[in-house]
Structures are given as C-alpha cells and as structure tokens.
Amino acid sequence: MPFLPITKEEIDALGWDAPDFVVVTGDAYVDHPTFGTAIISRVLEQFGYHVAILAQPDWRTDRDFTRFGRPKYGFLVSSGNIDSMVAHYTVARRKRKEDAYSPGNRTGLRPDRAVIVYAKKIKEIYPDSPVIIGGLEASLRRFAHYDYWDDKIRPSILLDSGADLLTYGMGESQTVEIARRLFSGEPVSTITDIRGTCYAIPTKEYRPVPAVDCPSFEQVCQNKKEYAVSCRKQQDEQDAVRGRKVIQRHGDKILVQNPPMPPLEQKELDAVYELPYMRTYHPSYESMGGVPAIQEVEFSITHNRGCFGACNFCSIAFHQGRAITTRSEESILREAKLLTESPNFKGYIHDVGGPTANFRHPSCDKQEKLGLCAGGKKCLAPKPCPLLKVDHSEYLDILRKLRALPKVKRVFIRSGIRFDYLIEDKDDTFFKELVKYHVSGQLKVAPEHCTPEVLDCMGKPHIESFLKFEKKYFKYCKEEGKEQYLVPYLMSSHPGSTLKDAVAIALFLKREHLRPEQVQDFYPTPGTISTCMFYTGLDPYTLKEVYIPRTDREKAMQRALLQYFNPKNRDLVIAALKAAGRSDLIGTANSCLVRPSPAMQRAAQVQNREKQGKWSSKKTAKRR
Known part of the structure; x- marks a missing residue:
C-alpha cells in the first residue's frame, strides 16, 4: 500500500468494514520517519492492524471525526510533532504567521491545546471508544504542569482531555501492547500495567503500592516549593532501568505513571526506520503548496535517539530519555541508498543525526545495570564526569561509508554536535574529518x-x-x-x-x-x-x-x-x-x-x- 487511507472511500476500496485504529494528528499527513504519526501508524500496520489517518480535522464540527465511523479498537490522538501552543505562539505570546507542519505554511488548521480538543470531541461523539493520547504534547504535560500561556498550573493532560490512557516517551512498544490487549477484548479501563503509560483511577479505588508520591495538583497550585519538589521527583524517575511508579493526586482521582518503557533494541529501531514510508507528504497537499516541514528532513537520516547531555531547558530528557539507542550501520546505509534513488536527490545527504548527532554509545559503562544518575547529575556539565566514555570511531566509520556511496556528493551534519563531548575525545580524527567533509560553510x-x-x-x-x-x-x-x-x-x-x-x-x-x-x-x-x-x-x-x-x-x-x-x-x-x-x-x-x-x-x-x-x-x- 502507498499512503494509508485518509478518506472513507479509500477504506471501502480496501475492503475494510471499519479501521482498527484512527490516528488523529494536528499535523498534515507526512509519511516520513521523522513524523511520529507516520511511525506509529506504520508500526501498527506492520503488526497487521488497519489504520486510517485523520490529519488536522476541523474541531468545530463533528464531520471529520465521523469520517470513518467508530474504529474497532480506538483512537490514537496527538497534536503532531510539536506542542500545539509552541506551534501557534512565539515566546512573546504573539500568534505565529506560519506553520511548517501545515500545507502551504498555513496557520489555524489545528486548535490550541489540540490533544485536549480532539480527545473531548471524540468522547462526545463516541463515548465508549477508547482514546489513547500520546506524542510530545501529551508526554510533556502528563503531570500537573506550569502552562506559560495561561500563566498557571494546569492538571495532567490525561484528566484535562478525558482520554483513557496516555503514552509517554517514544511510543512504539506501548502502543503495540495496547493494541494487542484491545484486540484481545480487554477493556481499556483494565490496561494499567504497561510501562511508558499513565492512567487515572478514583482515589477511593487506589490500592497503595510502592510508588513515588508527588505533591498533589492542589498542593502545587498553592505552593511553588511543592511544585519544585514535584518536578524534581518526576525528572528523577525518567529512567527505564531504575525509574519507579509515580503518582499524583488530582482531587478525587489519582494519576499513575508506570515506569518508563525501555528503549527499542537496535534491531527493533532498525525495523522501525525501514518500514515502507512514502517519505513525503500526502499528494492531496500538492495544490496547497506542500508541507514545508519535509524540506529539512527529506534527505536526512536519523541514526540515534536519546541525549545524555540533558540540558535543563530541553524536553528531550523528559520525553525520549537520556539513554542512547542507535541504529545499525547496515540499516543506515540501506536508508542512504534508498535516498539516492529518489528523483529529487541531488547528491547531498543533509544530516546524519538525531537529538545529538555525535552520540553513538552510553556515556559510561554502569548505565546498563544501574541506569543514568539521578539527583540532577549531568554527564557533561559543569565538567565531564570522570566516568565519561568518549568514542567517535563508529560514527566516523558510518560517515566514511556514506561518503563513498555512488551518487553521494556530500554528507552534512546539521542536527547539532555536542562540542563539549567532541573536545574530550583524545583522538582528533573525527574532528578533522568533520571540518574537512561535513560542514556546509x-x-x-x-x-x-x-x-x-x-x-x-x-x-x-x-x-x-x-x-x-x-x-x-x-x-x-x-x-x-x-x-x-x-x-x-x-x-x-x-x-x-x-x-x-x-x-x-x-x-x-x-x-x-x-x-x-x-x-x-x-x-x-x-x-x-x-x-x-x-x-x-x-x-x-x-x-x-x-x-x-x-x-x-x-x-x-x-x-x-x-x-x-x-x-x-x-x-x-x-x-x-x-x-x-x-x-x-x-x-x-x-x-x-x-x-x-x-x-x-x-x-x-x-x-x-x-x-x-x-x-x-x-x-x-x-x-x-
């Protein structure tokens, strides 16, 4: 199949009586592995599920939300690749004039707080259909959180939206497990043990279990010190090795966050990035000027996930996590060869990166058994940890092989080099080749x-x-x-x-x-x-x-x-x-x-x- 179906007519042509899942997104439909919607939908397709895409539905009416009817197992909802409020407003809280994730750079095609709006609309129309929210907006707002645009504390987005489950982090594994359980007939209300998910239950039904108890929603609203304590506890448990269950009371309900889902193994990550993506936006957007966001990533390759740099202003540590997971050299080369076959390829691979381009390994040996350090300790700041391991040899080997491919003129690195990590490498070979081959001016x-x-x-x-x-x-x-x-x-x-x-x-x-x-x-x-x-x-x-x-x-x-x-x-x-x-x-x-x-x-x-x-x-x- 080329693109996944976006209309009822396409579903009928495929012979489906109804889709198994409808994936709802605040972005235009771009079937490329840098878009979360594409990854989740293709992963579900790989496991045999029928998936339809509902991109940028008109939230002011029911029409788009009833396009496919009630899916067999549920709706998967996200705001798209970025938080909808960040997409809409500058730091000065002024309306942005462009939206690169929408056709023709148009604004106004998704609502503010898209996850909440979409989930509530679905629950109005299909109150019994499971609604699972995920993606960056849901992931970063899973606890009671300060909202810059309202200038106040808002409750967990799970409770705000009325959804049944929330997946946080990179959601492939938890989404597949949720799908399997729903397919087997398990009610969504009983799916409470999957790692990388949050659920809410009435306080009177909660049975105490070993968990990190955060200050409640009411407490963090009234006391800023309690909010700071809550933030620290939540950040410290975002580790798949040592992370524990975290709870936070919201009135008569308790939000429960299960421990993080372990990162995908290398073979699993390879498989995700080698699914049959069309690698561009849906052709229905062509007459509208296309989707500008594809321009930066069309000829770029993602080779890693996670970032142990963990800058305090960056959301990656709380979303993807600090543990590094990477694709194999063979998988990266296969994708590069695929890029060279595109009629639009001009000989330039624009990036071989990820959250941090030059991370290919854990920052130290102890992480596999003990996880990354808690307590705000950093691998690189204010000074590099004495246990830090620095090695660019594997990354360098990959870049050399990419440069040697037929049709490839240049290979650039644009997604960010951690200079503080690079400068700790006693072998300057990578540094020299970075300067010689991989900088575009x-x-x-x-x-x-x-x-x-x-x-x-x-x-x-x-x-x-x-x-x-x-x-x-x-x-x-x-x-x-x-x-x-x-x-x-x-x-x-x-x-x-x-x-x-x-x-x-x-x-x-x-x-x-x-x-x-x-x-x-x-x-x-x-x-x-x-x-x-x-x-x-x-x-x-x-x-x-x-x-x-x-x-x-x-x-x-x-x-x-x-x-x-x-x-x-x-x-x-x-x-x-x-x-x-x-x-x-x-x-x-x-x-x-x-x-x-x-x-x-x-x-x-x-x-x-x-x-x-x-x-x-x-x-x-x-x-x-």
Whole structure:
C-alpha cells in the first residue's frame, strides 16, 4: 500500500468494514520517519492492524471525526510533532504567521491545546471508544504542569482531555501492547500495567503500592516549593532501568505513571526506520503548496535517539530519555541508498543525526545495570564526569561509508554536535574529518551563554569548553584551507541571567568576534527543569532562589545585548548598559559596545560647550 487511507472511500476500496485504529494528528499527513504519526501508524500496520489517518480535522464540527465511523479498537490522538501552543505562539505570546507542519505554511488548521480538543470531541461523539493520547504534547504535560500561556498550573493532560490512557516517551512498544490487549477484548479501563503509560483511577479505588508520591495538583497550585519538589521527583524517575511508579493526586482521582518503557533494541529501531514510508507528504497537499516541514528532513537520516547531555531547558530528557539507542550501520546505509534513488536527490545527504548527532554509545559503562544518575547529575556539565566514555570511531566509520556511496556528493551534519563531548575525545580524527567533509560553510553549536552562574542553571558546561573547541575548529579549518564559520546558538533571559550576565556575554561575543544572526529568548515549555525554575524562582534540586527575568522590557534588553552590533538595538543596548551600571561601555572607544545615540551626542556637545563657556568666563574674570 502507498499512503494509508485518509478518506472513507479509500477504506471501502480496501475492503475494510471499519479501521482498527484512527490516528488523529494536528499535523498534515507526512509519511516520513521523522513524523511520529507516520511511525506509529506504520508500526501498527506492520503488526497487521488497519489504520486510517485523520490529519488536522476541523474541531468545530463533528464531520471529520465521523469520517470513518467508530474504529474497532480506538483512537490514537496527538497534536503532531510539536506542542500545539509552541506551534501557534512565539515566546512573546504573539500568534505565529506560519506553520511548517501545515500545507502551504498555513496557520489555524489545528486548535490550541489540540490533544485536549480532539480527545473531548471524540468522547462526545463516541463515548465508549477508547482514546489513547500520546506524542510530545501529551508526554510533556502528563503531570500537573506550569502552562506559560495561561500563566498557571494546569492538571495532567490525561484528566484535562478525558482520554483513557496516555503514552509517554517514544511510543512504539506501548502502543503495540495496547493494541494487542484491545484486540484481545480487554477493556481499556483494565490496561494499567504497561510501562511508558499513565492512567487515572478514583482515589477511593487506589490500592497503595510502592510508588513515588508527588505533591498533589492542589498542593502545587498553592505552593511553588511543592511544585519544585514535584518536578524534581518526576525528572528523577525518567529512567527505564531504575525509574519507579509515580503518582499524583488530582482531587478525587489519582494519576499513575508506570515506569518508563525501555528503549527499542537496535534491531527493533532498525525495523522501525525501514518500514515502507512514502517519505513525503500526502499528494492531496500538492495544490496547497506542500508541507514545508519535509524540506529539512527529506534527505536526512536519523541514526540515534536519546541525549545524555540533558540540558535543563530541553524536553528531550523528559520525553525520549537520556539513554542512547542507535541504529545499525547496515540499516543506515540501506536508508542512504534508498535516498539516492529518489528523483529529487541531488547528491547531498543533509544530516546524519538525531537529538545529538555525535552520540553513538552510553556515556559510561554502569548505565546498563544501574541506569543514568539521578539527583540532577549531568554527564557533561559543569565538567565531564570522570566516568565519561568518549568514542567517535563508529560514527566516523558510518560517515566514511556514506561518503563513498555512488551518487553521494556530500554528507552534512546539521542536527547539532555536542562540542563539549567532541573536545574530550583524545583522538582528533573525527574532528578533522568533520571540518574537512561535513560542514556546509558553517557549523552550528550551542554554547548558549558564557557566565558560569547562568550555564549552571542551564545544565551546560562552562565556556572554557567552547573556547577550547573554537580554537581547534579554526585551526583545522585553516589547515584544510577552508573558510568556515561557527554559528553559536545563544539564549537570552534564561533563569539565572541578570542584565550583568547579558552584558558579560555581549563582551564575550565582541572579544571572540562572534555575531549571532539569531537569538532565542528562553521559552518556558512544559516538562523542563528550566520551566520549573521560571515559574517557582527555585532550583528544584537545591531549592535555592534563582533570579528570573520577568518583564518584557528586561527580556528585550537582554536579547538586544546579544546583538549589540545591530543598529536597530542601540537604544535598548544603551538602556541596558545604564541599568547594569556599565555606562562606560557606551562610547567610541574600541572597548565600548555601542556608540552614543544622537541625542546623547548632542547633550554631550552642549555640556562641553557649557564647560568651555564657564572655563572662558573664569579665565576672563582672572584677567580682569
């Protein structure tokens, strides 16, 4: 079969009386393995289930939701690849003008809080049909969570939506097991023991079992310290080896999170990425301009999952987990050969990556038996753990074989290199070949900030690691005779960042001759440690107070300082420097960040003339 059916007529043509499952998504239907909807639907198809796709249904009527009738076993609901609120709004809470996951970049094709809206609509129409929610939006909102757009604590999305089950993390294994149990006739209400899932039961029916008890919904709404404690407990249990059951009371119900589902084994991961994807968007979108999101991934290869870097502002650790799982070399090469057969292939593989491109192995040997460390301990920050194992040899071998394939001109790495990991490798072979073969003019890396206080709040290594990397990078570029650049990702207004810290990073950028084209304001998305800091003003692991830039004015000044060289930012930079007590950096000297404004220059000229006038008057008076 090519694409999975999206209309009733297609289902009839296939001879189905009804689909087994209807997969509902807030994205357009793109049958590519970087889209969660495609993966889950193809995995279910592989196990023999009939799956129909309901992409971006009109939630204002029943029409789309009744398109296929009641599925035999249930609805699987997600908002798409990203949280629907992030898809719709900037960090300034302004409506975005484009949606790359919708045909023609159109906005407004999915609702705010898509998972809740879709699930409630389905339950209105088919109250007895099982509704299972999953994907990033459901995964990150599975507990009571701070919602930036409402500026308040919202309950678990499972209770908010009225769904029957929630799958969190990478959902292949739990979805297949849920499907098997429903197929066998088991009521959805009794499916309460599958790892990687959450369910809710009445408090009076809950039988105490060994579990981590989080502060309740009511407690975290009333007390920010309790919210910080809750966040810490939830983060610490997101490990498939040592993670325990977690519970959280919500009024007369209890949310129960089963321990995480173990990551797929390599053979299983290979199988997932080698399913018969069409590798593009559904042809019905062609007349609407296609789906722009495919452009970045059409000729990219995912080789790993998970990230032990675990930056505090990133949701990967809470969703995918920190454990690294990888595809085999043979599977990656098979996909690359498949890409070269596409009529659109021009000889360039755009990326061989994942959450972090250069992770192919666990960060240390003990993880298989003990899991990753709890208590907020990081593998790479503030300094690399003494047990850290660094090895790029397997990744390097894969890249070499990809470069040697017929029809392949270049192989790039665009999904992010952890420079702090790379710089710990005593063998620079990979580093040298990265510079020589895999950089398309500029390499994007993420130092994020430069002051140790802010970097500690971010869970990032200190800036010395970046400086060491930067020096080697340009050394190898020079040796290769290549004019290549570093593009630093920087974040303004992160918890812990004061105006003085923003001034410090502006001075750092000036000293290092770095001019970032884009700067990202910290965006408090659900499920991250940094968002907990933003809401509570506390570090959840120490419960110490953390400075939070809250006003739009201060955020604008911090952002402007990171692009102090842009003439449009001059007034804000001047205001920021004055507020930070650094007026000495306003002037024409090489050490200054910004020239005075015309008004300041005129005022200075007037002041000088007045001084000269007074001096002349005094001199004349003395002569007399």
